[in-house]
Amino acid sequence: MAYVDGFVLPVPKKKLGAYRRMARKAGRVWMEHGALQFRECVADDVKPGKLASFPQSVKLKPGETVFFSYIVYKSRRDRDRVNKKVMSDKRITGSMNPDSMPFDARRMIYGGFKTLVDL
Numbered sequence: 001m002a003y004v005d006g007f008v009l010p011v012p013k014k015k016l017g018a019y020r021r022m023a024r025k026a027g028r029v030w031m032e033h034g035a036l037q038f039r040e041c042v043a044d045d046v047k048p049g050k051l052a053s054f055p056q057s058v059k060l061k062p063g064e065t066v067f068f069s070y071i072v073y074k075s076r077r078d079r080d081r082v083n084k085k086v087m088s089d090k091r092i093t094g095s096m097n098p099d100s101m102p103f104d105a106r107r108m109i110y111g112g113f114k115t116l117v118d119l
Contacts, residue, residue, distance in 0.1 A: 001115040002036065003076045005083075007069040009108040010058040016042075016065075018102035022095065023069075029092055030071055033085040037072035058107045067103075079112065 011019045020040075027038035043066040048055045054066045073079035086092055098105050 001075070002118060003073045003079045004113045004115065005071045005073075005079065005110065006113055007067070007108060007110045008054060008057055009067050009069070009103050009105075010060050010064045011042075011067055011103045012064050014063065015102035019067075022102060025091065025095070029086055029089050030082065033089070034078060034082040035071050035073055037070070039070050041068045043067070057109055076112065076114070 023040045027040070030038050043054065046054045046066055048060075054060075054068065058066060060066060071079075073082055095101075
């Protein structure tokens, strides 16, 4: 079964262009190293909830929007192999400075997920 890395993060609306450029570059690197899919999705119908929501999960501030992003791999083992290559790729390592990223990485939520249903 496929394995998925999922991410939820806040991005300042004034930095959407820079985020898109960074994501396109990163996506090409992940795909070259073996990821099956790379998706960056911007909030469209996302409202704050009473107890929990996407905006609450990243402590969304005024002027920001939420991204839900994911990368699909053949398996957990393949994900580990791909990520090892990506994390040593100079195109990625050269842009890993948190101060120059177009989002607040401290408020990013991420994790790896086993696929339960795949239709």
